[in-house]
């Protein structure tokens with residue numbers, strides 16, 4: 001096994017000093033003066049009453065477990081989509097179906113949202129989002145903005161951070177391990193054996209093209225690095241998937257020191273068509289009940305591109321020609337050339353290997369090192385051939401030209417910037433115009449609410465030569481990444497059409513409502529319609545298992561009803577045309593009101609009933 005050569009540019013304390021200095025400098029920053037003036041910015045972001053925004057903004061809510069929806073350019077918060085966390089406002093996590101989806105977990109760490117694509121462009125069908133905490137992936141249907149599937153915990157994947165980027169025709173969403181562990185999950189090995197016994201995994205989760213249903217695709221056994229972010233190749237690099245990784249030192253303990261010793265980490269480049277072939281050829285081993293390719297046994301599936309140390313984003317240019325990767329602790333971002341990567345693979349232009357995975361010769365696969373500024377994290381693209389790189393240490397966004405590699409503009413961001421997203425900026429056809437800078441820290445941009453300062457996101461106009469700050473918006477904590485899609489690409493439904501409701505327990509007439517008893521099981525078929533429940537009196541015995549199938553028979557948009565049961569910790573919300581199931585054991589004797597929790601009419605307050613539980 002060979003390792004990166006070269007001297008250590010910066011060692012431990014040097015890096016800390018730099019980071020601390022950058023924080024001190026940023027803390028002292030005054031709010032920025034608008035380039036172009038406040039009035040221009042106000043007009044550019046004002047969406048008049050009755051008008052609608054031009055773009056949807058979807059951003060992850062980190063350990064809130066939610067996805068948040070905003071409008072651009074107003075930056076108004078439009079909606080919250082609960083994904084990994086119960087959310088009483090929409091009844092999510094209280095009915096049988098969503099409880100089953102959430103399983104044993106009541107939280108997740110929602111990281112990177114990804115809109116489904118056709119030919120490399122957003123098609124507006126689904127939004128995928130990864131869970132860094134419990135190794136899962138979720139799919140939201142953009143017809144109704146609801147979570148429809150939570151897949152996982154994904155076998156062998158530990159800390160699904162470098163996820164959920166989609167391939168150009170949504171064949172796969174990417175998954176992988178941030179935290180390498182001994183495999184299969186559940187295996188014990190002391191930390192001293194980290195470098196040799198612990199393993200990382202990168203994976204493609206297969207997507208059913210009609211339903212969006214996720215299932216296992218392929219998994220690849222990787223060295224115990226920390227896989228951080230990813231992107232799928234497209235155009236010139238279609239058929240490839242890329243992941244950054246840090247800690248090529250295979251270190252443990254205080255990683256800020258131990259994993260920053262070498263000058264270079266890697267971008268893992270996976271030829272996923274070769275991975276599909278390897279599985280077909282039977283070139284895999286079963287780990288954790290899953291087919292896993294070991295690159296030692298099947299060459300041609302994965303290669304490593306040396307990258308500046310501690311990289312975060314890896315981003316593929318709209319034509320797929322360039323793979324952009326940078327290290328958080330350096331001042332350049334590297335544009336790797338896909339053609340040169342493929343030539344190097346053909347010529348076996350390798351400088352060594354890591355656990356049998358060839359390491360390509362850095363000097364022969366890059367087109368340029370672009371001097372963007374300090375702490376480059378993540379790059380997005382516009383419709384004019386420009387790239388935009390977030391600079392964490394410098395608290396800025398650099399605009400630079402693909403091909404000429406010239407940095408043409410830079411705009412300061414109020415505090416350390418993390419991710420950024422341009423309008424459709426990771427697709428084959430970005431639309432330009434807007435860029436959203438997601439702040440990692442946001443001190444002083446909002447009225448104070450105590451020690452925890454509200455998060456902030458800055459909207460930037462990228463239509464002209466010079467970037468212009470337009471707006472400081474509140475964002476729910478903690479934004480990790482976002483997607484911006486033209487509003488007219490989405491066609492959300494207004495109601496669930498009655499004829500599409502295939503739930504066997506749905507009823508559409510109050511005449512069909514009933515209460516049935518079978519030993520200690522009580523089953524209720526209930527109708528909710530303005531402004532009553534039918535039945536509205538439920539008599540059960542203490543200890544009975546109660547199942548209520550409730551159908552909201554309305555076919556009018558926004559006519560939602562809820563079923564909240566006093567002191568039974570139940571609140572289910574049913575959209576027009578929907579049927580949901582409530583299950584509970586009537587453990588507490590007494591009389592408990594249930595009522596409609598979602599305002600529905602002038603007589604909403606009258607929409608109530610009683611659960612009468614006879615004591616044993």
Ligand SMILES: [Cu+2]
Nearest residue numbers: 561596600607
């Ligand atoms: Cu109601």
